[in-house]
Amino acid sequence: MNEFDLDADALRRLDLNLLLAFDVLMQERHVSRAAARLYLGQPAMSHALARLRKLFDDPLFIRCGSRMEPTARALALAPAVHAWLQEANRFLFRQPPFDPAAVNASLRLSMPDGMEAMLYPSLIATLRQQAPQLQLRSQLLETDQQLAALDNDEVDLLITAAPLPLRDWHSRRPLFDSGFCSVHSTQQLVLSATPSLAELAACDHVVSSYRGTAAGVIDHLFAGHGLARRIVALAASLMAIAHILQQAPLVSIQPALYHSLFDLHPALRCSPLPGAAQIQIDLVWHRRNDGHPLHRFLRQVLLARLQQLFAAEMAAGQATPLQR
Known part of the structure; x- marks a missing residue:
């Protein structure tokens, strides 16, 4: 093992709290004050010092009156231990501001x-x-x-x-639920202000292929009333639907949240779809x-x-x- 390899077995047996106790003892040079800073009782701090002495095979601190004076080994360790703790605090708990x-x-x-x-x-x-x-x-x-x-x-x-x-x-972040609306051109079809399902079923329909489960929801709604819609065209893009409706006597049933896109075309009318068909719009990402x-x-x-x-x-x- 070269000097840059980690000794995983030795580190596994090391209680890193001991290094914090050592660093505070170096600053305070007093067991009771060091214990108070770490919210420990004096016996717990004395026990930590005993473990540090065993770990480093050195007294580390010698009592001189009311003070604990560091040994040469402690003085040599102190800068590296303090720097290590500061670096650990930085990369573990202080994320750089996001710009x-x-x-x-x-x-x-x-x-x-x-x-x-x-x-x-x-x-x-x-x-x-x-x-x-x-x-x-x-x-x-x-x-x-x-x-x-x-x-x-x-x-x-x-x-x-x-x-x-x-x-x-x-x-998942739920956003909102959307109902549906029927869309047609008033220049191509004459329908009532709020067409019934039967009225819509009598029309030819164009749908967009990127619909998720919307097509199934709508077809189930019609089937529940003993009806079926007649789909004569499928478009890969929702944006193409508006142009198709302006040139052909067709109906398209779309999520109500898209009404503003169809409102850009004066000849198109969006009408609420009768029934309780809904889809839920979600924002989803990986944890x-x-x-x-x-x-x-x-x-x-x-x-x-x-x-x-x-x-x-x-x-x-x-x-x-x-x-x-």
Whole structure:
């Protein structure tokens, strides 16, 4: 073993509290005062000194009247022991302040594309101000890929509308619940202000493929009323749905939280979907990153942006569509 190797067996048998007792004794040169500083009784401090003497095979402190004078061995040990304790205190208990402006790193998010369209602009604008060197990457993941990507460190945070089978090593922050709305173009279809399920079932539908379990929720809702919708088109992107609806006499049923995206198109109307169909929106991450300063910073910024976008929904726990 060279001088830089750790003697694990010797260190295992060492009570590191003894080094703290030694350091305080060096400062106080008095057993009672050292005991008081360590919130110990004098017998416990005397016992610690006896163990130190055995450990170092040296008296370490010699009583001279009311004082304890250090031996040459104690004087030689003192600077290294004090420095070691200070370093241990620094790296164990004093985390350096986190400065997002100094971060040069990359973080990866996964969220539905509609949520990305709503959240990403203000999120990136905020990060450009607070953490200009942080690179943010968003990616679409199918529901059955999300937790595997999280566990394999392929993605850092999920915003998901799917009831994922979370394990003990996953952390979840519930955001809000969302109902649904039907969307159609008033120039392509004439429907009542609040179409019934039967009225919607009579229409042709377009759905987006990155829906988590939303398609199943909606189909179950129709089936519960003895109805079925007729899906004639599937789009990979939610953003394409708005353009499709403006050019074809179709209906699309979407989470109510996306109403503002459809409100950008004057011809489109969002109407509350009858029934109690809901999905829960969650923020999910791996517990290994619970205390990671950069991850905590991003979660805080995300929550602040979400609070601005969905203040009423997060307060009430329900996303509701705007009725034109």
